[in-house]
Amino acid sequence: MAGKESVIHTMVTIDWRIRRIGQTVFTVWAVITLSFALVRLMPGSIMGSMVSRLAQQGYNPAQIRELIDSRLTIDPDQPIPAAYAEYTINMLQGNLGESVYYAEPVVDILARALPWTLFVLSWAVFISFFIGIAVGALMAYWEGGKLDVGLTSYAVVIGSIPYYVLAILLLIFLAYHGPFPSSGRQPAGVEPGFTWVYISGIIEHAALPIISMLVASGVASLGMRGNSIRVLGEDYLRVARLRGLSDIRISTQYVSRNAILPMYTTFLISIGEMFGGSVVLEQVFQYRGLGFYLFSALNQRDYPLMMGGFVVITVAIVIALLIADLTYSLVDPRAGGQNNESY
């Protein structure tokens, strides 16, 4: 009998994972379609304004057609369904067109920028959730005590400071009037490689963007507190206290393990928000990552780079979420199946 049950269980799990992957594919498709619609279909569309700008610069129609085709990977004379099919195929093959401003393929620019953004993001996510979860668990455990009230007010205040406000303040006090570099992503005049000077230089440049993103941890710990309070009513905690276990052990092993799980959605959504936030932060600190190029493309009206940046950021988030979701069922065996959505 056990064998049969486990077979059914495996089938449900596979079904859920396939559905989740299908959902990812659907999102990627939706984003590509959305970008095509913005470029080609909307009234006053991007392609229209590029064509008229090129015409003003004195290109003849044949040259314009060729330029648009190579930059946007859309042939203006093609009927819309054919253009859409070609655009989608190009996108899937990694051909995102050519940047007007930098005059090189969009993919090359973005591929150089992506690792730097991921570097900053992964540290920020890691540190903020570590702090948020630890502090939140303690807060909930000492519910109503002075420490809790103090920390809650702290979290309210921290949650009220937009990350870019903190970033500007850090830039003023720690970069322009302090030891940290005010722009760039790596030390000037140092050979890239595994040398101490280079690595410490990179960390120095990334430090302020990472600290700015940590602001999210205030919000994270509030969510954690709410979840912890729910767990606190459980009987096994009373038993644990009766057994005389230490506060630290109860809060880390008993409360946090069970309260972290519902935090997962918050965690997932915050990855997306941090990615979005990186656009602003990289501009503030002139940190040449994905967001920086997306912003500079917006400023220069460099539409191919702008659309490429948008699609790449979205795909990066969607894949990150997919990986997180699939691995989550390893952390919490109850996850997956029907209940997957509701938390």
Place this chain on the structure above:
Amino acid sequence: MTDTNRDHRTDGGNAVDGDASPFDIVSEYEETEADKLRKLYDAYVYTPIAIIWTDWRARIGFTIMLGYVLMGVVGPTFVEQTEVLEGPALAAPFETMEYPLGTDNMGRDLLSQTIYSTNTILKMVAAGATSTVLIGTIVGSIAGYKGGMTDTVLSSITDVFINIPGFPLVMVLGLMFDDVLLGNPWAVGLLLSVAAWGGLARSIRSQVLTLRQESFVESSRAMGLPTRTIVFKDIIPHLMPFVVINLTNAGRRVIFEAVALYYLGILPFQNLNWGSILNLAYGANAHTRLAALHWFLVPMVAIVVISIGLILLGQSLDRVFNPRVRARHEKTTAEVDDEVEDGHTVGGL
């Protein structure tokens, strides 16, 4: 529960005198229109305010928000719009009564700029928060209640909007529609809600999934009421606490994103707002000299304080609806209630 005299029946109802069927009994009291109005006022206006007022968070939050609303709505009629070369360049704050918050590099009064900005920002918040919550609630409750194919379609759309990074999408759309958005704060609010409703729709949906099993929904369905009526009359009223709390979160988000868009200079501006003040300060390199620091600090403080007000308000509204929120979240409600009598908010965000 101990009052056993009143509960004669096992289901907790009262025994009826004599042989009269419960359906034949006429109420002893007659209710006039005025009574009804007073009851409505008691239930929806007086009681919530009375509960809220006992909480320090609420008092602070309400006062802050009232201050901003006054500043945004009444302020512009008392304070003149500032002009270039009105005062000395970069006058420091808190030194003269004429320019209480100092001036910028062109001698424009920062207090006046802040007051006029508040007006613009409040319009964005009103439009953005309302439309975010409306779309999220309607999509989420219809998806959750209808189920089946409708649910699959609506949930897939919701998932796409949750997964697409909100800020970059808003940036791109903002650039494309910049002529519509110029000088129209309501439109900016609407734009910002495009990327914000997904998360709310998902959580509303999962709450509706439990509500749809309730007997009162089932009886409405058995009576053959149309879906529209069931969703709007039976289900959404039960979600109101959650929806109202999310209104404050949505408002905070609108402020943060709008200010970021204007700070980066992605959206063109006619009317000043806190973001465009930051943008002007950054453009004038105010971050490289400490003498111009107040140019940044004034709009920043305005943003942080209104956000504190919104968070505190949200947490205290949580309390108004708390009996239900608690009962839903805690297993040992009765015991915990005694211990946490002073009612710390549960699940603040």
